Amino acid sequence: MDVRSGEREPVIELKGLTKMYGEHAAVNRLDLTIGRGEVFGLLGPNGAGKTTTILMMLGLTEPTSGSARVLGLDPTRSPLQIKRRVGYMPDDIGFYEDRTAIDNLIYTARLNRIPPAEAEARARELLERVGLAEAADKRVGAFSRGMRQRLGLADVLIKKPEIIILDEPTLGIDPEGVRELLELITRLSREERITVLLSSHHLHQVQQVCDRVGLFVKGRLIACGDIESLSKQLDEDGTITVELELEAWPDALDEALNGLGGVVSVRRGEGGKASVICSSDLTADIAQAAVGCGGRLLAVSRRKYGLDDIYHRYFEGGEAHGA
Amino acid sequence: MALDGKAILGRLTRRAGRRDGAEDTGAREAQGAAISPFWVIVQKEFGDHIRSWRFTILLAIITLACIGSIYSAVSAIRGGALKDELDFLFLQMFTISDGTLPNFITFVSFLGPLMGIALGFDAVNSERNRGTLSRLMSQPIYRDDFILAKFTASLLLVTVVIFALGLLVMGLGLFTIGYPPTPEEFWRVFFFLVLAVVYVGFWLNLSILFSIRFRQAATSALSSIALWIFFTVFYGLILNLIARAIAPSSDAAVQRILNYQETMLWLNRLSPAELFSEATTTLLTPNVRTLGPFTLEQVYLAIKSPLPLGQSLLLIWPHATGLIAATVICFGISYVMFMRQEIRSRS
Incomplete structure (x- = not known):
């Protein structure tokens, strides 16, 4: 797969990265390049190998073969330099529950060799920015899920990283919280020119904020690019879906549709709804056939590919594409 | 006691900060004042322990036990249990009892491991689960720094507690029997306390090892306690059984x-509890001249006199x-295990 990051200077480069757990390949010959200042979404179902990939970038686990370069450094050889410049927020992030929010942040800051006075100033400022200023001196044990995620973001930012890696940052937060969090992430990445790598299985959220997405299935990156080019890729695959809605479904219509050259299959929905998959654009012919058979046509539309369809298509065909 | 600990810690951190500042070749010169992450973790762990209920309860038990043992020793001395052995009267504070309660060294050898286990059994797995x-x-911290810092913080706390208790017993002893220690007696008690710290350190490290191996804190605590009970009760x-057979x-x-005697002694000394008890007996009872078997021939013409401190130390050096x-081996195993573990969130 051709993966380009445009004109930007690459900060993450993965080449043929593979991680085997026994016989099972969690990540399989992954090639990926991410440029500076980019917001990249790593999209895939649970167990696709997203977290493993992230762990390999940080040197938290060793690749079986292949190489990774983060900021020009090798994670297995110099994990410390990378960790100094890369912030990582694990999924299901944990804090010291019996300590206050500010204590937790200062601890992280001091582990990064930031002197105590500066650490406190930075922690207060960041809590302000993520909207937790009032809760700064409350114990983390009393925080809600959304507050924890925001605190996690502050925790990641306190070392002033060049790259932040967020593993499932939106997991378990309500829709409004998700919107706020994503807004916060994009704003931060623009203001500070931070490269953001975001993993998620929620495509709509990824669609909102990412410059580019990579689709990840069973350890393989099966598609990569911005949303537009991904949907074009799908179109070129040669199948088009036309959605049809009639008041009632005339019996003759099945035959009429199958009689049209180029119709691959007809999927009947409830009542008069159906989707017709065809190898070329037959929208007009299908409408005509429906009217010709005496049906009262309510709606006909050619489906545009959103990320949803891309996701479905690739995940359904993941195995075929992967093989 | 907390104050004591903080003062020691403060001094240590300042020293380490300086050393580290010199070593860290200019990656972040502007922040030379910041202390190394290792000591940041030590500080935090130390604070966490002191504030924890677990430590408070443990400290209460141990303090009560020690006061009990002093009471028992003092009443034994008053009751005339000594008769002719007036040498090293001060050390007897630690070793004799009137039979109602065990003496100080028994308490330390019994409760010390418990303290070590209690401070270490969830060191790593609780962080993992949270x-x-x-x-x-x-x-940006090294993995081995993390477990070493956990160990250091707990050991520092153990040192503070054991020395505080030991000095407390000495002070109370002064009050009640009104008989000051000689310098030699003082040093004997001092080395005994150091040895106790080493012994507790062994159990601490063992429980940290289990906390790396087992994902559940309960499993790790139970395995540590099982091993402790095995060595204190069942090993003997x-x-x-073996002795009777051979x-x-x-x-x-x-x-x-x-x-035969040598073999049995050797087997016996595989147990850390036995090593500790032999060593403390030698230190606090200067009349013990040898730890192995000896023949009547060897005793013949020997002058019955206590060993000087240097010789006692020589005798327990192997112990x-x-x-x-044993502590270092446990740490080595923990190190290897921890380095190889994959760190994922909560798994």
Whole structure:
């Protein structure tokens, strides 16, 4: 797969990265390049190998073969330099529950060799920015899920990283919280020119904020690019879906549709709804056939590919594409 | 006591900060004042322990036990249990009892391991279960620094507690028996306390090892306690069985009987509890001249006098080495295990 990051200077480069757990390949010959200042979404179902990939970038686990370069450094050889410049927020992030929010942040800051006075100033400022200023001196044990995620973001930012890696940052937060969090992430990445790598299985959220997405299935990156080019890729695959809605479904219509050259299959929905998959654009012919058979046509539309369809298509065909 | 600890810690951190500042070749010169992450973790762990309920409860038990043992020792001395052995009267504070309660060294050898286990059994797995381990490991710290810092913080706390208790017993002893220690007695008690710290350190490290191996804190605590009970109770029983099986008849050659005794002693010393008890006895009872078997021939013409401190130390040197070696081996195993573990959130 051709993966380009445009004109930007690459900060993450993965080449043929593979991680085997026994016989099972969690990540399989992954090639990926991410440029500076980019917001990249790593999209895939649970167990696709997203977290493993992230762990390999940080040197938290060793690749079986292949190489990774983060900021020009090798994670297995110099994990410390990378960790100094890369912030990582694990999924299901944990804090010291019996300590206050500010204590937790200062601890992280001091582990990064930031002197105590500066650490406190930075922690207060960041809590302000993520909207937790009032809760700064409350114990983390009393925080809600959304507050924890925001605190996690502050925790990641306190070392002033060049790259932040967020593993499932939106997991378990309500829709409004998700919107706020994503807004916060994009704003931060623009203001500070931070490269953001975001993993998620929620495509709509990824669609909102990412410059580019990579689709990840069973350890393989099966598609990569911005949303537009991904949907074009799908179109070129040669199948088009036309959605049809009639008041009632005339019996003759099945035959009429199958009689049209180029119709691959007809999927009947409830009542008069159906989707017709065809190898070329037959929208007009299908409408005509429906009217010709005496049906009262309510709606006909050619489906545009959103990320949803891309996701479905690739995940359904993941195995075929992967093989 | 907390103040004591903080003062020691403060001094240590300042020293380490300086050393580290010199070593850290200019990656972040502007922040030379910041202390190394290792000591940041030590500070935090130390604070966490002091504030924890677990430590408070443990400290209460141990303090009560020690006061009880002093009471028992003092009443034994008052009751005239000593008769002719007035030498080293001060040390007897630690070793004798009137039979109602065990003496100080028994309490330390019994409750010390418990303290070590209590401070270490959830060191790593609780961080893992709370999801803080993966966050911590994504900070620029070495993995071995992390377990070493956990160990150091707990050991520092153990040192503070044991020395505080030991000095407390000495002070109370001064009050009640009104008999000051000689310098030699003081140093004997001092080395005994150091040895106790080493011994507790062994159990601490063992429980940290289990906390790395087992994902559940309960499993790790139970395995540590099981091992502790095995060595304090069952090991002796098993040795008795072996002894009965391999004992030579009473009219066997001297050499055979000696060999048998040596074998049993050797087996016995595989237990850290035994090593500790032999070493403390030697330190606090200067009349102990040898730890192995000896023949009547060797005793003949020997002058019955206590050993000087240097000789006592020489006698227990192998024991101290053995305990430290066991601690280092445990740490080595923990290190290897931890380095190889994959850190994922909460798994």
